[in-house]
Amino acid sequence: DIQMTQSPSSLPASVGDRVTITCRASQSISIYVNWYQQKPGKAPKLLIFNASNLQGGVPSRFSGSGSGTDFTLTISSLQPEDFATYYCQQGYSTPSTFGPGTKLEIK
């Protein structure tokens, strides 16, 4: 199975900050990484698919990049509603696997 790691596990930040979350795969997975946002008590929400494609309705302050084994999710200017947990997921092979999550917290 492909292992996904994320860093950092926790990220204190302030409104207006630019933040970057990193995801690394245990083997090359081309561009097949997706990013999700999850708020407490809610289902995950797809933000980015295939590394850099913004899902419809997602604000343009979210962006993704990367290929191979290293990927990033960037939020250009944090808004209050962005404080949540973010997960990467590989769609390259079955079983699909998720990273352990990055909790974006208010500094």
Add this chain to the structure above:
Amino acid sequence: EGQLLESGGGLVQPGGSLRLSCAASGFTFSNYAMTWVRQAPGKGLEWVSGITGSGGSTYYADSVKGRFTISRDNSKNSLDLQMSSLRAEDTAVYYCAKGATPGGWNWFDPWGQGTLVTVSS
């Protein structure tokens, strides 16, 4: 985009069985693979099982293989997960989610609201 609504969760004793259901609407159900993902309390996301749009192929995580069975009824726009020989470590919120294509689930969107399964005596 569509909507998904899970049901069937609850409290079950270790070794027991439970059947989860997911009702789909707002998209052509048979055109998409479907999947179940779970989240143990306070933990991350774990892919559990998937089924192709036709229902012809099914896939399972090693942790549930031989105990869980995924199925779908395209005439009723419904997805099921039959769970047996349940263990304490199966305790989680179970989400159904729509895959990206008929044959697979590169990404998952949308997700249902989830249903809680608690395995405890």
